[in-house]
Amino acid sequence: MASESGDDQQLKLYSYWRSTCSFRVRIALNLKGLKYEYKAVNLVKGEQFSPEFTKLNPIGYVPVLVDGDFVCC
Numbered sequence: 001m002a003s004e005s006g007d008d009q010q011l012k013l014y015s016y017w018r019s020t021c022s023f024r025v026r027i028a029l030n031l032k033g034l035k036y037e038y039k040a041v042n043l044v045k046g047e048q049f050s051p052e053f054t055k056l057n058p059i060g061y062v063p064v065l066v067d068g069d070f071v072c073c
């Protein structure tokens, strides 16, 4: 269940709609009932190589789950 509140305290999931790796994380979060902010990273447009995104994940892969200071790639 993606939230649109923009609350900085909540989970953030960087994801691409067609990424099967990202599907799994979205399914797990939804099964757990955890709210998260959906951050779209368009792999076709190369957004995974943007400086902002590679700061989170230097290899430029989605998904990336951010929980406060904890970044899980």
Ligand SMILES: N[C@@H](CCC(=O)N[C@@H](CS)C(=O)NCC(=O)O)C(=O)O
Binding pocket: 019, 020, 021, 022, 043, 048, 060, 061, 062, 063, 073
């Ligand atoms: N070990 C990662 C691999 C993630 C991965 O392979 N992500 C692909 C999409 S499914 C990706 O971001 N590819 C970026 C690209 O092709 O440039 C996982 O299992 O979550």
